[in-house]
Amino acid sequence: MSESVIRTGDGTIAMINVFDVEPEKQKELAEVMNEGAEKFIRHRPGCISVNILTSNDGKRLLYFAQWRSKADIRATMSDPDVQVYRDRAAALAKPDPHAYTVYSVHHPES
Template sequence: MPRINKNNSVITPIVIFSVEPERQQNLIDIIIDFLPDVEKQAGFVSASLHKSMDGEKVVNYAQWQSIKDYEGFLENPNLQSGRTKLSEFNRPDSHIYEIAISESKVGIPSISKGGLTHIAEFRMQPENQARLVELEQENVTIAMEHPDLLSATFHRSLDGTRTINYGQWRSLDNFDLLLKEPKYESVREYWKELAENEFHLYQVVHTVGN
């Protein structure tokens, strides 16, 4: 079972596909068929597939031992067949991340099939990333007051252009409280002068590795 541990030594490629809702399951099936070959690559740790509940996104939250291992996987010519099938879909937004902030009510968070998450992607100019991470640190405690939010983990991309909040939820029934209640106002506003934001709600549909 993949674990999201701020103190581990892995790198975290997060690959976000935008997809037509009617093709979402097809994309997931192609990735699942490709994963047995990926698992054999040196340095592979885990992969966790998420489907957005609106049908518009598929996210692979992956873990590798090192950037060198991940680049070796990307450059491996023996995996071209799987890549060709994926090239039939929109080019994904793919970056390598490290964990910057992690708050949890359940110890070290783990990713399991059926889990409920929201993944919020922040896009910014590199000169704004450090300040955004500071503000994320200031506001994560407020967000964690939501009774159904189990963990919130902020990742920063190594190229400086992204941060991602990976939030795990007990239930999404009351998620809208985060968007409406006055007590969470700062959580909704802190990033607006620094970044563009897009978020979707997801379910974990497949995991491999640990």
Template sequence: MTVLTTTETTIAVTTDADQVTLVNVFTVPPSRQDELLAALDKATVEVFAGVPGFISANLHAALDGTRVINYAQWSSEQAYREALRRPEIRHHIAEAAALTDKWDPTLVRVRSIHHARGAQA
């Protein structure tokens, strides 16, 4: 089990739970990477953080400016699927899609967790 600690909460990422992870890779023109990051960041704070089942999201920016990766934890596949039915979520998805050339959302489960030797989990 890996424990992620923020100033507000403690979240366990584990291989033996119903949790699922959304790994969404967005392809963007380098000139739009920051705009997409800002839109995803805003939606996460204003929309997703209040949705039942949402646990956390991490946004990653490719060094070459051509991709943004959203790694988001959900309590279950059902919670994620229910969130997709919400109008405010669909609105956010449409806004993000308008900034990208393409996106590839993939829902996965954590199967193993590894740390550097000596690192604490």
């Protein structure tokens, strides 16, 4: 089983895109984002992981992708195949993307 790992100080960039979506369009948006991640994003150089989370109220979708560098993100976003999915997603919901660096991580004591 593979899993996403979040840690500080490893130089990775987290690209988090929060979509505000109408509840009746959330599933379609999730399917579009999932298809794009499966067909193209996860195969791009520098991609570490892609996670798609849907809010229980149906009003948001969070797209969390980990990358080795900002240059990898820029190169991916300029790929015409990726732009098709970006545009399809934007037609369904309002995106709000930002790049992040992990500041801290906390786990319960074992």
